[in-house]
Amino acid sequence: LSRGRFSIVKKCIHKATRKDVAVKFVSKKMKKKEQAAHEAALLQHLQHPQYITLHDTYESPTSYILILELMDDGRLLDYLMNHDELMEEKVAFYIRDIMEALQYLHNCRVAHLDIKPENLLIDLRIPVPRVKLIDLEDAVQISGHFHIHHLLGNPEFAAPEVIQGIPVSLGTDIWSIGVLTYVMLSGVSPFLDESKEETCINVCRVDFSFPHEYFCGVSNAARDFINVILQEDFRRRPTAATCLQHPWLQP
Known part of the structure; x- marks a missing residue:
């Protein structure tokens, strides 16, 4: 699988x-x-x-x-692409769904630390399909102790603090949701470059934009949601609960 x-x-x-x-x-x-x-x-x-x-x-x-538990309906992103449903309204629906799952995890004071398309599955066994968040190999309990999460894979969805080797927080997951939202809305990645090193530099500089060719039909509310989340300082990023109150995620 x-x-x-x-x-x-x-x-x-x-x-x-x-x-x-x-x-x-x-x-x-x-x-x-x-x-x-x-x-x-x-x-x-x-x-x-x-x-x-x-x-x-x-x-x-x-x-x-x-x-x-077996989840063999496939990945969320593949499902949306195969059904030609990468419309903004649909993306907002599933980002809200993911954020609700993340809010539950964060209420348990657990950071996932590996949020990316490969770890988001779709459950089609129920009337309204829902996202399942998988792979808790890297997840950690966030408490009074500092935890440094070492970057082992692709830095595309990693927050600046992961790349810089400084302590992570629940906000580290929020950053990954911002990158995921950008990818789902545009089909391109905000920080991905020709090499791992260049990608890391782009992430740490928060060097991204909204090219017209990819975002011409995307609302200002969606762009604002991404901008609010992709903050270099994790202390300035909203919590999952605050994200769920953003106008773009309202049903």
């Missing part, structure tokens, strides 16, 4: 229930047991329809294994 930096997810049949499930194999070579247990504990704690259910955990000689 998918492959990450330290894991692979496969579709399997649960022998006890004969139901299809998603099985995440986390490499013991790449992750310590407490790191895999951390993700499992978070999934057990989160009781919200926009997060996948953890059914069970196992261990093999080579992997830590998480038995998860």
Whole structure:
């Protein structure tokens, strides 16, 4: 189903229930047991329809294994593109949906720290499709302790503090939502450049604009939503609850 930096997810049949499930194999070579247990504990704690259910955990000689709810309707962005639904009204609907999932997570004082299109799945089993936020490998509890999140992958959706190696916050996720909104509205990325280094420089400088060729039909309210979020200083970024009050996200 998918492959990450330290894991692979496969579709399997649960022998006890004969139901299809998603099985995440986390490499013991790449992750310590407490790191895999951390993700499992978070999934057990989160009781919200926009997060996948953890059914069970196992261990093999080579992997830590998480038995998860199967989500095989695909990624949100692929669904919208395949159905030609990347209209602004639809984008606002799903950004609000994602923000509601994030608000729940942040109310638990947990930062996801890896929000990107690959980690947003669509659930079509219900009358009104909803987004499921997956992959809590990098998620951390935000408390009085400072946590520095090291950039391991593509910096495209990473906040300046991640690239600069300074402590992250719940606002780190908000930045990623701003980048995601830009991408969904325009089909292009605000900071992505020819190299990883150039992309990092663009992010840290907050060097982006709204080119007419990509944003000619996008409302001022949507642009304002992005501008309000993409603040270099995480303390100036709105909370998830405040974002949900923005005029652009009102039904």
